[in-house]
Amino acid sequence: MSVTIYDVAREANVSMATVSRVVNGNPNVKPTTRKKVLDTIERLGYRPNAVARGLASKKTTTVGAIIPDISSIFFSELTRGIEDIATMYKYNIILSNSDQNKEKELRLIDTMLEKQVDGIVFMGGKITEDHIKQFKTANVPVVLAATQDETKTLPSINIDYRQAAYEATNYLLNSIEEQPAFIKGNDYVQSNGLKFEGYMQALRDASIDVDESLIIEEETTYNGGISAVNKLLEQEKKPKGIFVATDEMAVGVIHSLQDGGLRVPEDVEVFGFNNTRVSLMVRPTLTTIVQPMYDIGAVAMRLLTKFMNKEEVDEQTVILPHRILTRDSTK
Amino acid sequence: MSVTIYDVAREANVSMATVSRVVNGNPNVKPTTRKKVLDTIERLGYRPNAVARGLASKKTTTVGAIIPDISSIFFSELTRGIEDIATMYKYNIILSNSDQNKEKELRLIDTMLEKQVDGIVFMGGKITEDHIKQFKTANVPVVLAATQDETKTLPSINIDYRQAAYEATNYLLNSIEEQPAFIKGNDYVQSNGLKFEGYMQALRDASIDVDESLIIEEETTYNGGISAVNKLLEQEKKPKGIFVATDEMAVGVIHSLQDGGLRVPEDVEVFGFNNTRVSLMVRPTLTTIVQPMYDIGAVAMRLLTKFMNKEEVDEQTVILPHRILTRDSTK
DNA sequence: ATGAAAGCGCTAACAA
DNA sequence: TTGTTAGCGCTTTCAT
Numbered sequence: 001m002s003v004t005i006y007d008v009a010r011e012a013n014v015s016m017a018t019v020s021r022v023v024n025g026n027p028n029v030k031p032t033t034r035k036k037v038l039d040t041i042e043r044l045g046y047r048p049n050a051v052a053r054g055l056a057s058k059k060t061t062t063v064g065a066i067i068p069d070i071s072s073i074f075f076s077e078l079t080r081g082i083e084d085i086a087t088m089y090k091y092n093i094i095l096s097n098s099d100q101n102k103e104k105e106l107r108l109i110d111t112m113l114e115k116q117v118d119g120i121v122f123m124g125g126k127i128t129e130d131h132i133k134q135f136k137t138a139n140v141p142v143v144l145a146a147t148q149d150e151t152k153t154l155p156s157i158n159i160d161y162r163q164a165a166y167e168a169t170n171y172l173l174n175s176i177e178e179q180p181a182f183i184k185g186n187d188y189v190q191s192n193g194l195k196f197e198g199y200m201q202a203l204r205d206a207s208i209d210v211d212e213s214l215i216i217e218e219e220t221t222y223n224g225g226i227s228a229v230n231k232l233l234e235q236e237k238k239p240k241g242i243f244v245a246t247d248e249m250a251v252g253v254i255h256s257l258q259d260g261g262l263r264v265p266e267d268v269e270v271f272g273f274n275n276t277r278v279s280l281m282v283r284p285t286l287t288t289i290v291q292p293m294y295d296i297g298a299v300a301m302r303l304l305t306k307f308m309n310k311e312e313v314d315e316q317t318v319i320l321p322h323r324i325l326t327r328d329s330t331k
Numbered sequence: 332m333s334v335t336i337y338d339v340a341r342e343a344n345v346s347m348a349t350v351s352r353v354v355n356g357n358p359n360v361k362p363t364t365r366k367k368v369l370d371t372i373e374r375l376g377y378r379p380n381a382v383a384r385g386l387a388s389k390k391t392t393t394v395g396a397i398i399p400d401i402s403s404i405f406f407s408e409l410t411r412g413i414e415d416i417a418t419m420y421k422y423n424i425i426l427s428n429s430d431q432n433k434e435k436e437l438r439l440i441d442t443m444l445e446k447q448v449d450g451i452v453f454m455g456g457k458i459t460e461d462h463i464k465q466f467k468t469a470n471v472p473v474v475l476a477a478t479q480d481e482t483k484t485l486p487s488i489n490i491d492y493r494q495a496a497y498e499a500t501n502y503l504l505n506s507i508e509e510q511p512a513f514i515k516g517n518d519y520v521q522s523n524g525l526k527f528e529g530y531m532q533a534l535r536d537a538s539i540d541v542d543e544s545l546i547i548e549e550e551t552t553y554n555g556g557i558s559a560v561n562k563l564l565e566q567e568k569k570p571k572g573i574f575v576a577t578d579e580m581a582v583g584v585i586h587s588l589q590d591g592g593l594r595v596p597e598d599v600e601v602f603g604f605n606n607t608r609v610s611l612m613v614r615p616t617l618t619t620i621v622q623p624m625y626d627i628g629a630v631a632m633r634l635l636t637k638f639m640n641k642e643e644v645d646e647q648t649v650i651l652p653h654r655i656l657t658r659d660s661t662k
Numbered sequence: 663a664t665g666a667a668a669g670c671g672c673t674a675a676c677a678a
Numbered sequence: 679t680t681g682t683t684a685g686c687g688c689t690t691t692c693a694t
Contacts, residue, residue, distance in 0.1 A: 002469070004671055015681045020673065030679060045468060050446045051385045052671030055686045060382060062425065062446070070414065076407040083401065083428055092446065094393065095426040097414055114381040115393070115423065137376060138333070222612055251612050258614065278612060281553055281582050283589065335687055346665045351689060361663060383687030386670045
C-alpha cells in the first residue's frame with residue numbers, strides 16, 4: 001500500500017492534523033515541527049491523495065471543459081488559453097469532446113458533475129433550456145466560451161459576431177460595389193446565425209436587393225469551401241467578392257477559385273473569419289476578422305476562478321474586441 | 332446539501348448496499364427492489380459522487396494525458412484519438428500542456444498521481460531516468476504516444492521515423508539525383524533526431540558526399556520554414572529538393588520558395604512529414620509521410636485500458652505503419 | 663437477495 | 679502550537 005498521512009504522523013510523532021497543516025501550508029506550525037514533518041514526508045515519499053482531500057474538503061481543484069472538437073484549430077487554441085490560466089490558478093482540466101451533439105453535451109455535464117468538478121467551461125452549439133436545467137442540478141459555476149446563450153442567464157465570453165460580419169461585408173461592399181457572396185458554415189452554432197444577420201444587415205443598410213443565390217451553406221471545412229465555390233461558379237451570377245464564415249473554408253475558397261482560373265483578389269476578393277494560423281498559410285494571405293481565441297479561453301477561465309472563489313464579478317457577459325486584418329486576398 | 336446514497340436508501344427503505352448494487356448494475360437485486368430504488372433515485376435526483384466512489388474503490392476512471400501543446404495541430408489530433416477511445420471505455424481525461432519542459436513534465440506527472448489517475452498517456456520530448464523514476468513512484472500504467480524511450484522500458488506507440496525519413500530522402504534522391512536539403516525542427520523530441528538519422532543514412536547509402544550547408548535547423552513552425560528557405564537561398568549551393576521535418580514548416584517552405592520566384596516542384600521539390608490537414612491546404616498540395624496521428628492516440632489509449640484492466644499484453648512497443656503520399660509538390 | 667459495518671485518506675471543527 | 683475526532687459518500691467484505 002502507499003504511504004498515507006497517518007504513516008507520516010506516526011513516523012514523525014505528531015498528529016495527522018499537524019501533517020495536514022504542513023502539507024497545506026498552514027502557518028500555525030512551529031518551524032522545527034514543520035521541518036521534522038517535511039523530512040519524514042521526504043523520507044517516506046508521501047504523496048497526498050487528492051481524492052480523499054476532495055471528499056473531505058468538497059473541492060477537487062479540477063474543472064470540466066466541454067468542447068466540440070479538440071482537433072479543430074479554433075478550439076484547440078481556445079483550450080490552450082483555458083488550460084494556461086487554469087494552471088496558473090492550480091486547477092486541472094477534464095477535457096471532453098461533444099461533437100456539438102446535444103445528448104452528448106448533457107451527458108458530459110452530468111459526468112463532470114459526478115466527478116465533482118469545481119466549475120465548468122462550456123463551448124458548443126446553442127444553449128437550450130435542457131442545458132440550463134442540467135447545469136442547475138449542481139451548484140457549480142459555469143462559463144460559456146465562444147458560445148452564445150440567448151437567454152443571457154449564463155456568463156459568457158464572446159466577440160460581437162454580428163457586428164464583425166457587418167463590418168466585413170461593408171468592407172467588401174465598398175470595394176466591389178455590389179453584393180458579395182456569403183458562405184455559411186453548417187455548424188449548429190449560434191455564431192453562424194449572427195454572422196449571417198450581420199451580412200444581411202449590411203446589405204440592407206446599403207439598400208441592396210438581395211440575390212439569394214449568392215448565399216451558400218456548406219460543411220465548415222476546407223473541402224466545404226471548395227464545394228461552395230463550385231456551386232457558385234456554376235451559377236449565372238458570379239460574385240466579385242466572397243465573405244466566408246471561417247478561415248479554413250476561406251482557404252478552400254481561394255484554392256478553388258484559383259483552380260477555376262480566377263485570380264484573388266483581382267477577379268474575386270475573399271474575406272475570412274477568425275484569424276487562425278491558416279490565414280497566413282495561403283497565397284494570397286487571407287484578409288480576415290481577428291477573433292482572439294486564446295484570450296477568449298483565458299478570460300473565460302479567469303472568470304470561472306472568480307466564481308469559484310466567490311469573488312464579486314461586475315460583468316458576466318464579456319464581449320472582447322475584434323478587428324479587421326487586411327492582407328492580400330482583398331484589394 | 333445534495334442527495335447521497337444514504338438518502339436514497341432511507342427513502343426507498345433499503346440499505347446503502349442495495350442502492351450501491353443498483354447503481355453499479357450488480358445483478359444480485361430483486362427486480363422489484365431495483366425498480367423501487369431506481370424510482371427514488373429519479374425522484375430525489377440522486378447523482379453518485381465519483382470522488383467518494385474513487386476513495387472507496389481506489390479507481391477514478393480518469394486518466395492523465397500530458398501533451399506538449401494542445402494548440403499544435405499534430406497533438407490535437409492525437410488527443411482526439413485518445414479521447415475517443417477513453418470515452419468508449421468510460422474514462423475521462425485530465426489534460427495538461429507541458430511545453431516539452433522537463434520540470435513541468437515531472438510536476439504534471441506528480442499532480443496526476445496525486446489525483447489518483449488510473450493511468451497516464453504521455454507525449455513529449457525525451458524520456459529521461461527522472462521520468463522513469465517519477466512514473467515508478469506510483470503503481471499506475473503509463474503509455475507513450477508518439478514519444479520515444481531509448482531505454483525501451485515503457486510501452487509506446489510510434490511509427491518508424493528513421494525509416495520514414497529514409498524513404499522520403501530516397502524518393503527525392505531518385506528524382507533530383509543530388510543531395511536534397513533537410514530542414515530540421517528545433518523541438519526537443521527524439522523523432523527529430525531519428526528523422527535526421529534516416530536522412531543521413533539515405534545519403535550514405537547513395538554514396539553522397541554530404542554538404543552540411545544543406546542541413547538547416549529552424550523553429551518548428553510555418554515561419555521557421557520561411558526562415559530556413561531564406562537561409563538556403565542566400566547560400567551558393569541551391570537545392571533542387573527539400574525534405575522538411577513537418578508539414579507546417581513545409582508549407583512555409585513552399586511559400587517562401589514561391590515568394591523567391593522559384594516554382595514548386597519544377598525548380599524545387601518539397602517533401603513534408605505527418606500529413607496534417609495543412610498538407611492539402613496549400614498549392615501545390617504537399618507530398619508527405621502519412622503518420623496516423625489519430626490512430627497513435629487511439630492505440631495508445633486502447634493499450635492503456637488493457638494495462639488498467641490487467642489484461643495480458645503481447646506487444647508493448649507498437650510501430651504503426653507509415654507511407655508516402657505523393658501529391659503535387661514533388662514530380 | 664439484502665443488510666450491517668468497517669474502512670478509503672483526508673479536512674476541519676473543537677478542545678487543550 | 680498541537681491533538682482528537684467526527685465526518686465526507688461510497689464500496690466491499692461478511693453475515694444472514
